[in-house]
Amino acid sequence: MARSVRWVTGAKTQWTIHGEQLVDENRHIRLSTADVELPDGTRFTQYVARMPRCAMTLVFNDQQQVLLMYRHRFIIDQWVWELPGGYVDGVEDIAAAAAREVEEETGWRPRSMEHLATFQPAIGSVDQPQQVYLARGADRTDTAPDVNEAEKLDWFTLPEAATMIERGEIVGAATVVAVYRALTLAP
Structure with missing residues (x-):
């Protein structure tokens, strides 16, 4: 059975970040958790690692x-x-x-x-x-x-x-x- 996908044109949906909390940090990594909300209202916690170039x-x-x-x-x-x-x-x-x-x-x-x-x-x-x-x-x-x-x-x-x-x-x-x-x- 084919699955249809509906694309919304002209509208961009972004995730909303309700806050980010530092877990640990040193010169090679910054680890945090982010409280994220999807466009449909679903919320979850996401680990985020930020590292140098x-x-x-x-x-x-x-x-x-x-x-x-x-x-x-x-x-x-x-x-x-x-x-x-x-x-x-x-x-x-x-x-x-x-x-x-x-x-x-x-x-x-x-x-x-x-x-x-x-x-x-x-x-x-x-x-x-x-x-x-x-x-x-x-x-x-x-x-x-x-x-x-x-x-x-x-x-x-x-x-x-x-x-x-x-x-x-x-x-x-x-x-x-x-x-x-x-x-x-x-x-």
């Missing part, structure tokens, strides 16, 4: 391979491949933060930075803008990669990275978004 970089080398880091993510208890990246510090330029993270985590310095995508990974309960940059080329530095960031680093072609997503070896939203977005770019 993050910047990641998809680095292409001269052979058009992507630099990925292999690391353990304890929250999901899984070893995964992902892009270098991290929090933007205060009023730091976002592209500069993305480049800084690449160098700190991998020992490679991007030659250029261009915006690739901006997204919110869990828009229903987490406010954490994430910006992904594309670096075309990188140079090895004297900086040793941070041992706390990754078990190993390696370069992969975009099709290899896409296959890694299919196999569940890449699961982080930023890396998935970046790989699929990069596949749409002209060579």
Whole structure:
């Protein structure tokens, strides 16, 4: 049986927030509960996490391979491949933060930075803008990669990275978004 959906045109219905109460806060997260009312009058409490902006970089080398880091993510208890990246510090330029993270985590310095995508990974309960940059080329530095960031680093072609997503070896939203977005770019 087909289900009909009625769209109201010209009218926007917004949720009403009747208050928000702080649960906990530190420099990486602000956790609160919000008393929310839907347009039909239904009310409920929603957890809200507000986190700083993050910047990641998809680095292409001269052979058009992507630099990925292999690391353990304890929250999901899984070893995964992902892009270098991290929090933007205060009023730091976002592209500069993305480049800084690449160098700190991998020992490679991007030659250029261009915006690739901006997204919110869990828009229903987490406010954490994430910006992904594309670096075309990188140079090895004297900086040793941070041992706390990754078990190993390696370069992969975009099709290899896409296959890694299919196999569940890449699961982080930023890396998935970046790989699929990069596949749409002209060579």
